[in-house]
Amino acid sequence: xxxxxxxxxxxxxxxxxxxxxxxxxxxxxxxxxxxxxxxxxxxxxxxxxxxxxxxxxxxxxxxxxxxxxxxxxxxxxxxxxxxxxxxxxxxxxxxxxxxxxxxxxxxxxxxxxxxxxxxxxxxxxxxxxxxxxxxxxxxxxxxxxxxxxxxxxxxxxxxxxxxxxxxxxxxxxxxxxxxxxxxxxxxxxxxxxxxxxxxxxxxxxxxxxxxxxxxxxxxxxxxxxxxxxxxxxxxxxxxxxxxxxxxxxxxxxxxxxxxxxxxxxxxxxxxxxxxxxxxxxxxxxxxxxxxxxxxxxxxxxxxxxxxxxxxxxxxxxxxxxxxxxxxxxxxxxxxxxxxxxxxxxxxxxxxxxxxxxxxxxxxxxxxxxxxxxxxxxxxxxxxxxxxxxxxxxxxxxxxxxxxxxxxxxxxxxxxxxxxxxxxxxxxxxxxxxxxxxxxxxxxxxxxxxxxxxxxxxxxxxxxxxxxxxxxxxxxxxxxxxxxxxxxxxxxxxxxxxxxxxxxxxxxxxxxxxxxxxxxxxxxxxxxxxxxxxxxxxxxxxxxxxxxxxxxxxxxxxxxxxxxxxxxxxxxxxxxxxxxxxxxxxxxxxxxxxxxxxxxxxxxxxxxxxxxxxxxxxxxxxxxxxxxxxxxxxxxxxxxxxxxxxxxxxxxxxxxxxxxxxxxxxxxxxxxxxxxxxxxxxxxxxxxxxxxxxxxxxxxxxxxxxxxxxxxxxxxxxxxxxxxxxxxxxxxxxxxxxxxxxxxxxxxxxxx
Ligand code: SF4
Numbered sequence: 001x002x003x004x005x006x007x008x009x010x011x012x013x014x015x016x017x018x019x020x021x022x023x024x025x026x027x028x029x030x031x032x033x034x035x036x037x038x039x040x041x042x043x044x045x046x047x048x049x050x051x052x053x054x055x056x057x058x059x060x061x062x063x064x065x066x067x068x069x070x071x072x073x074x075x076x077x078x079x080x081x082x083x084x085x086x087x088x089x090x091x092x093x094x095x096x097x098x099x100x101x102x103x104x105x106x107x108x109x110x111x112x113x114x115x116x117x118x119x120x121x122x123x124x125x126x127x128x129x130x131x132x133x134x135x136x137x138x139x140x141x142x143x144x145x146x147x148x149x150x151x152x153x154x155x156x157x158x159x160x161x162x163x164x165x166x167x168x169x170x171x172x173x174x175x176x177x178x179x180x181x182x183x184x185x186x187x188x189x190x191x192x193x194x195x196x197x198x199x200x201x202x203x204x205x206x207x208x209x210x211x212x213x214x215x216x217x218x219x220x221x222x223x224x225x226x227x228x229x230x231x232x233x234x235x236x237x238x239x240x241x242x243x244x245x246x247x248x249x250x251x252x253x254x255x256x257x258x259x260x261x262x263x264x265x266x267x268x269x270x271x272x273x274x275x276x277x278x279x280x281x282x283x284x285x286x287x288x289x290x291x292x293x294x295x296x297x298x299x300x301x302x303x304x305x306x307x308x309x310x311x312x313x314x315x316x317x318x319x320x321x322x323x324x325x326x327x328x329x330x331x332x333x334x335x336x337x338x339x340x341x342x343x344x345x346x347x348x349x350x351x352x353x354x355x356x357x358x359x360x361x362x363x364x365x366x367x368x369x370x371x372x373x374x375x376x377x378x379x380x381x382x383x384x385x386x387x388x389x390x391x392x393x394x395x396x397x398x399x400x401x402x403x404x405x406x407x408x409x410x411x412x413x414x415x416x417x418x419x420x421x422x423x424x425x426x427x428x429x430x431x432x433x434x435x436x437x438x439x440x441x442x443x444x445x446x447x448x449x450x451x452x453x454x455x456x457x458x459x460x461x462x463x464x465x466x467x468x469x470x471x472x473x474x475x476x477x478x479x480x481x482x483x484x485x486x487x488x489x490x491x492x493x494x495x496x497x498x499x500x501x502x503x504x505x506x507x508x509x510x511x512x513x514x515x516x517x518x519x520x521x522x523x524x525x526x527x528x529x530x531x532x533x534x535x536x537x538x539x540x541x542x543x544x545x546x547x548x549x550x551x552x553x554x555x556x557x558x559x560x561x562x563x564x565x566x567x568x569x570x571x572x573x574x575x576x577x578x579x580x581x582x583x584x585x586x587x588x589x590x591x592x593x594x595x596x597x598x599x600x601x602x603x604x605x606x607x608x609x610x611x612x613x614x615x616x617x618x619x620x621x622x623x624x625x626x627x628x629x630x631x632x633x634x635x636x637x638x639x640x641x642x643x644x645x646x647x648x649x650x651x652x653x654x655x656x657x658x659x660x661x662x663x664x665x666x667x668x669x670x671x672x673x674x675x676x677x678x679x680x681x682x683x684x685x686x687x688x689x690x691x692x693x694x695x696x697x698x699x700x701x702x703x704x705x706x707x708x709x710x711x712x713x714x715x716x717x718x719x720x721x722x723x724x725x726x727x728x729x730x731x732x733x734x735x736x737x738x739x740x741x742x743x744x745x746x747x748x749x750x751x
Contacts, residue, residue, distance in 0.1 A: 036455060037524045038570040038578060039502040040463065046456055047104040052424040053458055054106040055161075056114050057168040058152040065150060066172045067165065067427055070106075073114070073150070074099045080147040082140075094140035101125055106156040107456070115151045157458035159448035161420050162379045163350040166430065166442060167283065170348045170375060173434040174282070177345060178264040185258050188308060191315030192251045199243040246321070251314055257307035262300070263344050282345045287363040290347040290374055298333035305340045306331050338371070342437045346373035353380055353449075365406065367439055368413040374439045378403055381449030383470055384529060404443035408475045408487070408604075414440035415475040418491065419461035420447060422472060426491055429474050436478060445470040455528055466493055466500050467525035468598040473605065489605035493723050496607055498595055499552045503721050504570060506578055517720055517746075518570065519552025522594040523583045527569045536581035539568070544580060551583055555591060673715050673730035677701045685721035690714045707733070716743045719750040 036044075043049065050071045058065050078095055082088035101121035102114075110117065122141055126134050155164050209227050243251075262279045280297060284290040306328055313319040349367075351360065367374045404417040414436040418426055423444065433440035447461030455463075464470040472491040479485045494500040499519030508514050526532050539548070547565050554567035567588060568580040583591075603609050675686075675694075680701035686694040687702065693710035694702050707715075712732035719727040729747040732740055 035527070035571045035573050035579060035581075037463070037520070037527055038504050038506075038572045039518060039520060039524075040455075040459060040528075041572045041576055043459055046458060047100060047107050050099070051458075052421075054103060054154050054156040055165065055424055056150065056152045056154055057164065058150045059113075066169060066431075067424065068150070069424055070099060070102060070114075070154065073148075077144045077147050081143045090136065091140040091143065094137050095144045097125065097137075098122065098141060098144075102154065103156075106154050109156075109158075112154060113151050114148075114154050117154050118145065118148075157420055157447075157456070157461065159381060159446050159457065161457075162377055162423065162442075162444040162446055165423055165427075166375075166377050166434075166444075167348060167350070169427065169430050170283075170346070170434050173431065174345045175267070177343070178266070181264050181343060182266060184308065185261075188311040188315060189255060189258055192255055192311055195243070195251060195314065196248070199248070202242060247314075247319075250310060250319075254307040254311045254314070257303055258311075261304055263297075263304070280345075282347050284347060284349045285351070287349050287351075287360060287367045287374070287376065290349045291363065291367055291370075291372070294347055294372060294374075298336065301340070301344055302331060302333045302336055305336065305343075338437060341373060344373075346375050346434070349374060349376045351376065351378050353382065361403065364403070364441075365410075368407050368410055368441060371412060371438050373437065375434055375442070376440070377442045377444060380443070380445045380470075381447075383445055383464060384526065384532070404441060404473075407441045407443075408473075412438055412477055413475075414438065414477060415443070416441070416473075417443040417470070418472040419445045419465040419470055421458050421462035422465060422491060426472070426474075429476075429491075432476060432478075436476070438477070460528055463520070463525045463528055466520045467522045468492075468499065468594055469522050469525045471598055471601055473601060483604065484606055487604050487606075489601055489607070494725060495602070495605070496725065498555075498598070500723070501720055503717060515717065516550075516570070518550055521551045521555070521569070522591040523551045523567070523587050524569050526587055526590075527571060527581060527583075532587070535584045535587045536569070537584075539566075539580045539582055541580075548580060548582065551588070551591060554588070555595060671731045673704055673707055674728050675703050676726040676728075677703045679724055679726045681724055683723055685723070686718040686727060689718045689721065694718065702727075712737050712740070712743055712747075716747045716750075719747065725750060 046053075052069045052071075054070050056068045056070060056073055058068060074095055078088075078092055082091035082095070098118070098121050101124055102117045105117055105121060105124075110120065112120070125137060129137065153164070153168075155161055265279055280293070284293070309331075310319065310324075310328060313324060349364075351364070364376060364378070367376065404415050407413050407415045414433040416426070416429055416433050423430070430442065433442060445461055445464050446457060447459070447464060448457035461470075465472055471489065474488045474491070476486055476488075489495050497519075499521050501517055501519055504516040504518050506514055506516075527536060545566070548568050549565050551567045551569055554562055554565055557565065566582045568582045571579045571581050573579060599608070606612075677697065678701065682696070682700050682702070687696070690710040692706055693704065693714060695705035697703055712729065712734065715727070715729040719725070719729045728750050730751065732743065737743070
């Protein structure tokens with residue numbers, strides 16, 4: 001097949017003489033603005049949808065709520081402030097309107113805290129209303145505002161989101177460390193001060209009339225003769241009673257190290273107000289600078305660790321100069337242990353594609369190998385960059401996912417990869433990485449840098465993850481000893497499948513509702529990017545042909561069966577008119593490579609593991625062979641010669657045959673449909689298909705409310721739409737329902 005030809009089967013003119021890149025006639029390069037994958041058609045205006053963004057980076061993380069989605073905050077407010085049932089409808093409508101206005105402000109780049117954007121949104125709404133409507137709205141919003149217990153910066157999904165969110169979560173972990181540090185330092189400072197104070201109280205200076213007067217206070221000043229009291233109390237101190245000079249110096253030196261430390265600030269403490277010298281900075285834009293700073297500060301860390309250890313011994317009166325002096329004289333940065341380093345802040349490095357040249361990548365790998373507490377955000381804004389050596393071939397994810405895969409190979413670093421669209425959902429995993437005592441790499445695709453593109457970054461980032469172009473995974477060395485405990489790909493949509501499957505509903509020219517079941521592939525992701533319009537050819541509706549098949553189906557075909565077929569991606573234009581864009585060979589090759597990489601990840605994540613499957617197959621065969629041999633040996637003997645125990649064994653063997661087929665038994669389809677409700681993610685897909693058949697329970701998780709309220713087709717379609725594959729359609733109840741054979745076949749993977 002030529003480089004430019006989509007397909008070349010001269011026997012069938014119609015589709016197969018199609019060429020891309022300069023084709024004339026009826027086939028155009030797909031260069032119209034605003035075409036987008038058909039399954040994304042309903043996400044055209046994100047400000048009208050309730051989804052994870054914008055986020056509220058909560059101040060102080062009260063009650064563990066470090067980051068919330070705006071929708072989550074509003075749902076919480078409504079639960080508290082709006083009356084249940086119909087009386088609360090007006091309040092709910094008003095507050096949801098405010099939420100939409102805040103979302104629109106954030107999407108236009110308006111910065112500010114939730115309280116600031118709330119006020120702005122409120123005044124925008126008021127301006128567009130008459131007096132009566134304004135008064136009703138004011139009333140509802142005031143009630144909701146009273147219930148609002150948190151504030152914090154509102155961030156939408158854009159190029160700054162990964163660093164803003166990760167810095168916020170990193171700061172939360174550092175604040176926790178600071179609290180622990182000051183608890184310890186305050187306790188030690190108190191203990192050391194008490195020792196000095198007790199010593200001072202034995203001195204003559206502690207009993208001067210002025211000092212006695214100060215200690216009694218003004219209320220009783222007139223009642224005492226402080227001169228006389230001083231004469232009575234002044235007793236010459238015994239020489240051996242006072243603190244030895246060396247000990248006093250040791251204690252004062254530890255206190256001075258505590259006072260001058262530059263690693264932590266108390267909450268609300270501003271550097272300028274506390275000391276002339278600024279505290280250390282721990283956020284960098286280069287691994288080299290972070291590593292240099294870490295090295296430079298090691299002597300200070302060693303000094304602080306030494307002071308804390310001395311203080312502990314002094315407070316417990318266990319310091320023995322003969323044993324401890326030589327030990328502490330030799331304590332320097334080379335003596336520090338990982339436990340010592342864990343007391344101090346980690347170093348956050350935020351890198352973007354452009355910052356990450358070869359030298360920086362080498363430093364990054366050095367940092368990840370070093371075991372030092374470095375937390376690195378490697379943000380990729382564009383994952384469809386061309387490889388300079390293979391110009392013209394897609395080397396997607398070169399700087400992002402390959403870096404993360406390499407880091408997994410190091411074994412000792414925490415590695416997380418995700419698109420920014422999913423950062424909110426994986427916030428706990430990010431926190432775990434921030435708290436991990438060694439290095440951590442966070443590889444994030446922001447979706448925010450494609451020239452001349454009209455899709456919002458959130459959608460592009462979600463499409464990258466959905467299409468396996470930038471799959472999510474986590475490698476957590478602290479989670480266990482084996483790969484099964486450490487490596488996880490569960491955050492990907494429909495992780496068990498090659499491509500996530502979606503329903504496409506549309507109306508044809510005869511106004512009939514058509515449903516297609518489509519995989520979202522790498523080619524669909526590339527189709528979102530107008531730079532690659534030349535890789536697609538739009539086929540006019542009149543030229544659609546049975547030989548055109550969706551890319552996901554095409555990729556499943558063997559070479560012989562795919563010959564003569566034209567793979568396409570379904571797109572919609574600005575008016576939501578369905579288009580078919582045929583995909584060129586290069587892109588099909590790239591999609592195949594993407595699928596291979598995804599399958600390797602699946603194997604690492606324990607899905608379709610080839611070693612496990614092969615072993616299972618071998619064991620099954622061995623077991624089957626041995627069972628047959630045993631049974632044949634028994635059958636070969638005359639019945640009266642078979643000892644009773646042997647007969648029992650045969651019966652037992654038959655029983656085992658039944659028991660030893662758990663997979664088949666488990667795989668047997670259930671008759672009754674059901675949903676694994678506790679795993680429901682409230683995505684709304686099933687409810688949209690039939691809201692009488694499916695309903696939410698009190699936890700807003702779906703269950704089958706009335707199986708007779710819909711058709712078997714709807715059950716199967718819901719199962720196929722469910723992103724977490726928890727709907728099990730069972731068997732059809734109505735034997736006369738059309739297309740049952742096809743539906744039963746589609747239901748099979750879900751039963
Ligand atoms: S489709 Fe699945 S995840 Fe979504 S609401 Fe229904 S059951 Fe829950």
